[in-house]
Amino acid sequence: MSQAQTPTQTAGLELNDVSIYYETYGQGEPLLLLHGYTQSSKSWKDFVEYYAQDYKVYLIDLRGHGKSSPFTETFKVEDATKDILALIQTLKLEKIKGIGFSFGGDVLLQLSSMSPETVESMVVIGSNADWDAQNYPDMLEAFTYENIEQFAWIRDFHAGGEEQVQSVIEQLANYNIKMSADELARIKANTLLILGDREQISVESVVSLSKKIDNSALWIMPNTGHYAHQGDNREEFIRISKKFLAQKNE
Structure with missing residues (x-):
């Protein structure tokens, strides 16, 4: 294992009445x-060595996941976003860059709207800031704890x-995000939106999203498919x- 893949720090912080676990690697922004x-x-572990050459990389377990506190309340993307903002503020990080996949991408989009000066640039994979699990009843019917052996990973x-x-499986039914045009217009970060053309989210929705965010590609x-990275x-x-x-944000 390379040095870049060995955490320089592991910690859990009490934020918004939950514990959020994170690890750091490398040095830099x-x-x-x-x-x-x-x-x-x-x-993200297999990606760390490539980014830790240039950045101080933060691997974070979002609310309810990994080594962070399990869900005790109804899941909201907004709550997970507020956790990340609180983490950034507690660690006194003036500006950050981010890469987010799916749920993580929605968190970055919401974070960059909630606190526009905080996010300098971001890469968002498989997210469109407009998704409701209730629109996919077949998925919810199949994705249950009773069928856990099909999702043992x-x-x-x-x-x-x-x-x-x-709790993670059961809370998926509460996944709902719909950012308004005004919320998206608040985003100042350089934004790269990435989408596989064979995934559930439509290409048209992400094209529309890109038009609502300045400085987006x-x-x-x-x-x-969904795992485009x-x-x-x-x-x-x-x-x-x-x-x-x-790239620098002009």
């Missing part, structure tokens, strides 16, 4: 890597055992994302 729903910061991400795994990956696209994603994050 702060770069937050935020995972998708049902995942944890472990999903979820267990690898969470430290709280079966109770936490069950759009990358549609052909023949690609992984698999055969991984090396190109790392190269392009690093180049984008290195």
Whole structure:
């Protein structure tokens, strides 16, 4: 294991009545890597060495996930976003850059609207700031704890055992985000939106999103599903994302 993949710090902070776990790697400007729903910061481990060459990388377990506190209240993307803002403020990080996948991308979009001066640039993968789990009844019917053996990989991400795994699955039904045009107009960050052309979120919705965010760029990956940053696209994603994050916000 390379030095960049060994945490320089691991910690849990009490924020907004929950414990939020994070790890840091490398040195430099702060770069937050935020995972998708049902995942944890472990999903970014294989990417750390590439970003820690240039940044102080923060791997964070979002509310309810990983080593952070399990859900005790109804899940809201806004609450997870407020946790990240509180973490940034507690650590006295003046500005941050971020990469967010799916749920993590929605958090970055909401964070950059909630506190426009905080986020300098961000890469958002598989998110459109307009998604409601209730619009996908077939998914909710299949994605239940009773069917956990079909989704056993979820267990690898969470430290709280079966109770936490069950809560993550059950809270998916409450996933709902719909940012208004006014909220999106508040975003000042350089923004790279990435979407696979074969995923559930429509290309049209992300094109529309890009038009509502100043300083945004759009990358549609052909023949690609939700995990657009992984698999055969991984090396190109790392190269392009690093180049984008290195740009200065005019």
